[in-house]
Structure formats: C-alpha cells, structure tokens
Amino acid sequence: MVSHIGLVGLGKMGNNMRERLRRSSIEVTGFDPRPEVSDVPTLADLVAALPAPRVVWVMVPAGEPTRGVIQELGGLLSEGDIVVEGGNSHYVEDQERAAELAQRGIGYVDCGVSGGVWGLDNGYGLMCGGSAAHVETLLPVFDALRPEGPREEGFVHAGPVGAGHFAKMVHNGIEYGLMQAYAEGYELLAAKKDVVTDVHGTMKAWQRGTVVRSWLLDLMVRALDEDPDLSELDDWVDDSGEGRWTIDEGVDNAVPLPVISAALFARFASRQESSPAMRAVAALRQQFGGHAVKKAE
C-alpha cells in the first residue's frame, strides 16, 4: 500500500498535485530545481527520503527535461521501485524507457493527466499504461488524484506501457478540435452583431441544457467574462506537439482526422504575419483570370 511518494517537478501541475495528494494523506516529498518550492535539495535526496519500494512521479515538461530526470532516476532507483511519467511524453518513448528500466527491475507506468490548474480542487482525469501489478500498487495515489465519484469515470488503466500517453494524445487531439469549433462559432456570432447583439450572453446561455454545453464552453465564457471582446490577447496560438503526434498516428493508421488536422493547421496559420500560400493563390487568380489583387504595402 503506497502512502509516501516522490514527486519531481513542482510547476503549475506538480505543485497542485502535491497539495491534492497531501489533502488525501499521501505523504509527498517533492523535488524541483527551484529551492523555494522544493522539499529536498537534490533528486538523490528525494530518492533517499522514500521508503522502499519507492514510487517517483515525474511531472516535468515533455522532451529533454523528462528524459534527463528519468535517466538520472534510473541510476538512483533499485529493483522493485516504480517510475510514473505523468507529463505529456510520446508513447513510443515510454515504451523504450520502460524496456531500459526493466533491465534493472525498475517498473514504469505512463499516466496522462488532464485537468490543468483546476485539478487541485476538481481532481485530475487519469489515463495510465503499465502492468496490472504496478497499476494495482499505485491505486491509492490514483484515487487521491482523480475526481470524486466512480473510479471508472475519472481513471482508466488503458493498457500496457504507452497506452496512457496514447490515450492522452488522443484526448488532446479532441481538445484541439473542440476548442477550434467553439472559437469558430464565437467568431461567426461576433461577425453578425447586428443580428446577435449579445454574443457573450449567447455563449453563456449555452452552458446549461444545450447539446454543446461542456467544461471548455464554461472556460470560453469565463474568458469572455474577463475580456468580452478578447481584445487583450494577440491571435497567436502555440502548440506543444500532441496535436502533431495525433495527426502522425492518423496518417500511420489511415484514420481520417479532418477536424483535428484543421485545428492544428489553424494554429500554424495564427503565427503567420503574412501567408505565402495565399499570396500564391492571389497571384494564380490574377494569372488565369486577370482577377483583382491587392498590392503589398
């Protein structure tokens, strides 16, 4: 029965997760390179503070930071210990890491975590991949983190190592599509203000009873409460890779993903100050039809 874990990475997500676990009486020793939030000065101190078999949950940005922490942990942990990767790693990398750690008898569970900064109070949706024995061992931790209510509505053991982050990747792909649909609806309402004079109120009214009610819609309304025309924001939208991986999987598996692809490409378009492709379209219309173009300023 796990009652004390290590948590590496005490940023927006990790810090709140430490707090939520502590509220459920799971002891947490946290490590972060920023001493003001860290419980111990080094990763080695964190490992030394844990009872064996140790559980260390890694919650650092995907890519190089996660790779570095897991590699260091591989040298510090022993047979029987378990690493939980709670960030947004690519599922193939999970499978490779798990195989490497398994050579030293160290277990690995990948866990997609959804809920953002709201998870502290609402709980986190969890999707994990790993062996049945490892997941069983970690259940008290998962139960402390997930939302209250039936376990199967906020937690899944989706399959072997890799399944958790594959599920989280698809979840994020869906997230891209949903956000894009709300955003396009918002733009169309705002373009027709002579007809729909209360755009904010319309989206607010969709929050209850309608087919399109959802938490993302609630957050959209919250953003409009704070900034009714969204005029304080630039129209530049970043992405951190999960949408690209989702599209890659769609191609590899011949699964059509038109909505998610369009949502990802809309983000790319948001970062262009000028579009070479649209200049080419204007040039071609002019070439074949003598159609009007606007000269660059």
Ligand SMILES: O=C(CO)[C@H](O)[C@H](O)COP(=O)(O)O
């Ligand atoms: O996992 C998340 C939400 O579920 C993260 O917030 C993630 O960063 C979102 O993806 P992107 O940055 O590409 O929009």
